[in-house]
């Protein structure tokens with residue numbers, strides 16, 4: 548059982564999204580999975596370029612993106628040997644980061660068949676999940692209209708790859724030291740308190756997610 552995780556945050560160590568992914572992978576390993584963490588921001592790649600090679604009737608392969616860049620071997624590994632996939636991303640302007648978005652376009656579009664059943668060309672169904680981390684509180688998610696976007700992406704992975712769970716870590720810590728940055732809108736003490744008291748619970752939920760996806 549191979550579990551792959553994509554970190555869609557440009558912050559690669561010690562921050563919110565990657566910590567959630569690392570905890571999730573720890574859970575997956577504890578349940579016997581082999582794991583791999585891919586740092587999307589270490590790779591040079593683009594989103595879909597609308598070449599429609601993946602939709603040509605005389606294409607050589609199904610479900611394969613024609614672009615050759617750093618994402619090519621990652622997409623091949625997902626297609627060939629991944630049994631569970633988790634995508635983690637910070638919320639940027641209400642949705643996934645640009646890198647995560649580009650990755651999801653390249654992963655999903657070649658697998659989406661334009662037939663009436665909207666079937667998938669991915670060779671099997673695998674367990675998937677999306678982890679979002681964000682500044683806003685849980686209460687503000689509905690107010691800000693984020694839930695619709697999260698659900699849209701969740702159902703995209705669900706349709707193309709397999710059943711997809713959502714896990715949210717809200718009201719996250721953004722800076723190591725709030726006194727060094729513009730932060731009038733933030734209450735540093737409250738942020739820090741939440742990071743100490745609630746974020747460990749989020750990490751625990753990520754661990755349990757890893758266990759569940761492998762099971």
Ligand SMILES: Cc1cc2nc3c(=O)[nH]c(=O)nc-3n(C[C@H](O)[C@H](O)[C@H](O)COP(=O)(O)O)c2cc1C
Pocket residue numbers: 556557558562563564565636637638639640641642680681682683719720721
């Ligand atoms: C460019 C940018 C845009 C952001 N936009 C939002 C936003 O729209 N809503 C939100 O709740 N947080 C927003 N944030 C905050 C991040 O989502 C939050 O700090 C997240 O937990 C960072 O994840 P990381 O620590 O893994 O990098 C934004 C941060 C950046 C850098």
